[in-house]
Amino acid sequence: MKLKILSEKNEKLVLIIPKTDFETANSIRRACMNNVPTIAIEDVEVSENNSALYDEILAHRLGLIPLVTDLKTYVKSDDCKCKGAGCARCTAEFVLNKKGPCIIYAKDLISSDKKIVPVYPEMIIVKLFDNQEIKLTAKAKLNTGDYHAKHSPCSAYYKFEPVIEILSKSKELDAICPKKIFKNGEVDKDKLLDCDLCLACSDAFPKNVKVSSGKDIIFTIESFGQLSPKEIFSTALNELTQGLENIKKAIK
Numbered sequence: 001m002k003l004k005i006l007s008e009k010n011e012k013l014v015l016i017i018p019k020t021d022f023e024t025a026n027s028i029r030r031a032c033m034n035n036v037p038t039i040a041i042e043d044v045e046v047s048e049n050n051s052a053l054y055d056e057i058l059a060h061r062l063g064l065i066p067l068v069t070d071l072k073t074y075v076k077s078d079d080c081k082c083k084g085a086g087c088a089r090c091t092a093e094f095v096l097n098k099k100g101p102c103i104i105y106a107k108d109l110i111s112s113d114k115k116i117v118p119v120y121p122e123m124i125i126v127k128l129f130d131n132q133e134i135k136l137t138a139k140a141k142l143n144t145g146d147y148h149a150k151h152s153p154c155s156a157y158y159k160f161e162p163v164i165e166i167l168s169k170s171k172e173l174d175a176i177c178p179k180k181i182f183k184n185g186e187v188d189k190d191k192l193l194d195c196d197l198c199l200a201c202s203d204a205f206p207k208n209v210k211v212s213s214g215k216d217i218i219f220t221i222e223s224f225g226q227l228s229p230k231e232i233f234s235t236a237l238n239e240l241t242q243g244l245e246n247i248k249k250a251i252k
Contacts, residue, residue: 003015004018008230011225013223014219016216016218016219017158026158028236029158029219031237035236036154036239038151039070040140040151041094041140042143043139051126051128059138062094065119068115068116068117086139088112094140095137100129102127104128105121107122119226153224153232154222154223155222156220158220159217162197162214164211176201177201179191181195181201182201193218197213
């Protein structure tokens with residue numbers, strides 16, 4: 001299978017998977033979102049908190065902060081030699097110690113590993129007023145989206161490649177298309193792949209244009225920042241392949 005990258009920018013990867021059915025594409029999509037592990041805060045120990053947020057709400061917000069993930073160094077707790085006790089191979093620790101008045105940002109979390117830091121450092125956690133204080137330690141671990149959505153690294157989606165055939169040129173097509181695919185009654189090749197097969201044009205002007213889907217699939221990955229889109233895609237394929245191998249072994 002020869003993949004073709006259409007674009008890659010701003011944590012977004014768009015590629016063409018040739019001659020693929022939607023079952024395969026959907027399996028890859030689900031693997032990207034649910035089977036690629038990322039690091040997220042799992043356990044929080046609060047020693048001081050008189051802010052406006054309860055301990056549980058504060059811990060919940062910390063858990064949803066996307067963290068840069070290093071898959072080469074870290075492993076899941078279940079696969080670690082420490083058996084989940086929390087060593088440097090499976091756990092990154094954060095310390096937060098702030099007094100008000102101030103705004104606490106994600107960048108105020110002091111990490112035990114310089115590589116494991118918030119993706120968006122200016123993300124606001126809570127605002128402290130006079131005489132308010134927060135002291136806590138947090139442990140971040142590797143896991144997957146099928147365990148909790150906070151570990152999901154991306155949004156992934158796909159569509160079939162659009163095939164548009166002009167039967168009779170008409171400038172009225174320019175206005176009817178919500179994606180502005182047409183220009184002077186003809187298909188603008190630079191915008192063809194923006195077509196989402198809504199069929200607005202063919203429904204309104206069936207004698208002028210015919211729209212169908214091709215055999216290739218346009219696959220898009222929008223990373224949340226923990227991992228690059230390419231790393232998400234390659235890891236998802238590896239996880240999907242390993243899962244199929246496990247099934248083959250299980251049914252023998």
